[in-house]
Amino acid sequence: MSVRVGLLGATGAVGQRFVQLLDDHPTFDIAAVTASPRSAGESYRDAAKWRVDTPIPEDIAEMTVRETDPDALPDDLDLLFSSLPSTVGAEIEPELCRAGYVVSSNSSNERMAEDVPLTIPEVNPDHLALIETQREERGWDGALVKNPNCSTITMTPTLAALDQFGLSRIHVATLQAVSGAGYSGVTSMEIIDNVLPHIGGEEAKMEAESRKLLGDVTDGELSLHDVDVAASCNRVPSLDGHLENVFAELEEDPSAAEVHEALEGLDAADLPSAPEQPIHVFDDPERPQPRLDRMRGKGMQISAGGLRETPDGIQYNCLAHNTIRGAAGASVLNGELLVEAGIV
Known part of the structure; x- marks a missing residue:
């Protein structure tokens, strides 16, 4: 089966990752690339x-870049991948859905809309059921599906694995790579020999x-998980790979060995770009590390380590490649999920 796809915002850092990941993809064929009017x-x-x-x-x-506009796209595209800036995505993506396109988007706009699936295939593929609600409420034939923020996608699969012990409260401190801010997002004078203790939003x-x-979708309606989550996000001078320190308070009292088993037991997604094992757990307390471990599973596997029992639960570290697993690769996985579900 060949699926013709278009890439929206194809010239930026995440757009280039899309091109890299889709080159020789077994299902998707890039048929159009778009960017801002100055590049068209x-x-x-x-x-x-x-x-x-x-x-x-x-x-x-050698492809000619098109404007990001429904009128500028070929009619025979089956799926669109979006890495548009959120302000542009908020305007353009609904127009594309009204025009009948299915959009798998990395952009942050509408991630929390009640009728928009925010999806990680290994965590909540059933949330695609929201598409029916979305089409009914918005009156369009297309569909909009989102993947989460690059820091969220690093942590949440580990939480999904631990939900069997009862998630009560999560504290997380991130050490996020500079590529998460885009090519021009953080200057060398800001980040070399430094850590930035705030990342807006x-x-x-x-x-x-x-x-x-982590929530549920029942009869086309979304309910959020009741876990409390508190985050502190920091930019550090690594190029790729977000490392996160997680402190999980649980209703039950599992041992570190039980947590290790639960993390490595998270069900895999049977999709072309999905890793055979979503989470790898290191016994070495000095791992995972961004430079050594960000490309595990071709950049799609999440790594964890430093498991330690605490009086309130479990402490551990987790790591993922932020522009592959956390951005373009996440949208590609969602696109594969849409094909598997028969929506594309």
Whole structure:
């Protein structure tokens, strides 16, 4: 089966990751790339200023960049992947859905909308049921599906694995790579020999999105998980890979060995880009580390380690590649889930 896809916002850092991940994909064929009006009409090679660590695919390099507009897209696209800035996505993505397109989006707009699936295939694939509600309420034939923030997606699969012990309260402190801010997001003078103890809006995203991902969808209606989540988000001078320190207060009192088993026992998604084991747990207390472990499972596996029993629960670290698992790869997985579910 071949699925023709378009990439919205294809020239940015996450857009380039999309191109890298979709090159030679078994199902998806890139048929159109879009960017801002100033890039429209240029070749992708000239517009993208390629910065990914593999060569630019030659067939994509010669594509002409289109404007991000329903009228500028081919009619025969089956699926759109979006890495648009959220302000642009908030305007354009609903127009595309009204035009009948299915959009798998990494953009932050509408992630918390009650009728928009916010999905991690290993955690809550059943939330795709919200698409029926979305179509009824919004009166469109297309569909909008979101993946969570890159810091949220690092932590939430581990919480899903621990939910069997009863999640009560979660405290998390993140050490987030500079690529999460985009190519021009943090200057070298800001981050070298430094840590930035605030990332605007990031803490609220982690706290809200994780509760939605862990919640339930019943009869087309969403209910959030009742776990309390408190986050402190920090930018550190690593290039890729978000490392997070999690303190989980649980209703039960599992041992570190039981938590280890639960984390590695999270069910895998039977999708082309999904890792065979979603979470790998290290016994070495010095792992995971961004430079050593961010590319496990081709950048799609989450790593955990430092498991320690505390008076209130469990402490551990988790790590994921933020622009692969946490961004473009997450949207690709959701696209594969949409195909599996017959929505695409």
